[in-house]
Amino acid sequence: MIEFWLSAGLLLLAALAFLLLPILRGRRQQAEEDRTALNVALYQERIAELAAQQAAGTLDAAQLAKGRDEAARELLADTEGAEPLRQGHLGKALPIVVALLVPLLGLGLYLHYGAADKVELTQEFAQAxxxxxxxxxxxxxxxxxxxxxxxxxxxxxxxxxxxxxxxxxxxxxxxxxxxxxxxxxxxxxxxxxxxxxxxxxxxxxxxxxxxxxxxxxxxxxxxxxxxxxxxxxxARYQEAIDYWQRLSLQLPEGDASRAALQGGIDRATERLKAAGGKPVEAAKLTVRVELAAALKDKVKPDDSVFIFARASNGPPMPLAAKRVSVAQLPIEVELSDADAMLAQMKLSDFSEVQLVARVSRAGQPTQGEWIGQGAPIPSRGQGLQHLTIDRPDQ
CATH class of the missing domain: 1.25.40.10 (Tetratricopeptide repeat domain)
Incomplete structure (x- = not known):
């Protein structure tokens, strides 16, 4: 906070300088005004003398006019270069009073609306x-x-x-x-x-x-x-296993949480077996997707490719899906419950599924330009599946 208050003090001094500057300049301006007023008074006195001399018959009209012109030139020469007269006067007291009030008012406003507490917190969070x-x-x-x-x-x-x-x-x-x-x-x-x-x-x-x-x-x-x-x-151990297996797939390799999570899965499996149940094998499919040679000049590298599994006899919504690009083909991906679109509709909820790969230039998974489809297969216990995108999407 010391650095903050030092900075605030320097800014305050700069503000006071602007307020007090008119007072320092006021003395010189006042001297200019006094000299100008004296020159005007002398000019008026000279004009009065010339008028008295004309009335006494000492000066004729031409001499009077000449005398007035000379007096005017002298006045102009004396006042040339002087600063313009000020139209208003603040006086000396008002700027001094304002200079004293500004820091007090500024401090009060800052304490009320400022963020001194946030500055202090920022400095505190910088330390462990x-x-x-x-x-x-x-x-x-x-x-x-x-x-x-x-x-x-x-x-x-x-x-x-x-x-x-x-x-x-x-x-x-x-x-x-x-x-x-x-x-x-x-x-x-x-x-x-x-x-x-x-x-x-x-x-x-x-x-x-x-x-x-x-x-x-x-x-x-x-x-x-x-x-x-x-x-x-x-005691719904199979559900616990399913949820924790999906969670484990989200954690990076080497994450310490995966070991703890696997411990929970093992305990749930033991209790399931002790209760006479049999753990259900997790649904997981591995598929290699390729693009037919005849289509390579009809697609763009950045076109989206959606790879998904849907129920053979059920809703058309994908049960598990992944998105890649044409530039990544051919590619091998794994589909599991971790890739579910909805928690209520998982790959493991259906015994038979169909694999689909679709090229969509607009990035829409439900419609595109080209498609590849596989025959219905079981959702568990399958080896590597092959899928070729080879025909128009209708």
Whole structure:
């Protein structure tokens, strides 16, 4: 804060200089005015003398006119180069009073409308926190200073969850949703906080929140993880396995969370077997997509290619899909429940599917220029599938 106040002081001195400058210049202007007034008085006295001499008969009309012209030239010469007369006068007291009031008024306005607290917080955040409580305290003050900051609310909610304060986190995430809209990540975080705040009681409200989040983003990691936890706690072990497997596919290789997640999947599998159940093999298809040679000069490298699986006997909506470009062909991709368009319609929900690849110049998955389709195949236990885009899309 010292640097801030030094900068403010320098700006204040500059402002005072502008206010006091007229006072310093006023003395010279006053001297000019006094000299000009004296010259005018002398001119008027000279004209009066000439008029008296004419009245006494000493000067004739021509001599009077000549005398007046000489007096006027002398007055003009004396006043030439003088600064124009000021039209108004502030006096000396008013600028001094204003100069004293400006810093006081500026300080008052800054303390009322300024952001000294935000400047201090910025400097504080530049230093590493000493403890989790210190970080939470900083985030709370940041949210207080900027109550409409969704980012600040998000990080505060995450900090509350890390410190086992789910009820406080739920309130913060609710505010974030009200400000930013119903974003999938925020909905998932809000549902998770409510779940733990309610002592792991699954409710229709939590079901609706996670449904909404996964509909907008089928790969929302928070909702997938929460659904898996809730299913495990309710002994729905196959559901827990499915959700956690989808979540695992979203995590990068080498992520420490994948090992912990696999531990949960293993425990769910053991309990499922102990209860007499048999784990269902995850639905996963690997397909190699190529473009027919006859079409290579009819497409553009940046044209979109949609590769998807849809139910052989069911709705036409894709169950799992990926998007690439013509420039990437030929390509080998993997379709699984992690690529589901809707959480309620997954690849594993159907025993038989059809693979489709479509070139769409407009980037529309439902219509395009060229297409390739495969025969119906089981959704599980298949090897590498081959698909060639070779005919017009009708």
């Amino acid at each position: 926190p000493q403890s989790p409580q210190d970080m939470i305290s900083r985030l709370e003050r940041a949210v207080q200073a900027q109550p409409d900051s969704v980012e600040g609310l998000y990080f505060l909610g995450r900090a509350y969850m890390a410190e086992q304060r789910p009820a406080d986190a739920a309130k913060v995430f609710e505010r974030a949703v009200a400000l930013a809209g119903r974003l999938p990540d925020l909905l998932g975080q809000w549902a998770q906080a409510q779940y733990f705040a309610a002592n792991k009681q699954w409710t229709p409200q939590l079901q609706a929140l996670t449904d909404e989040a996964l509909k907008a983003d089928p790969n929302d990691v928070t909702s997938l993880g929460l659904r898996g936890i809730a299913a495990f706690e309710q």
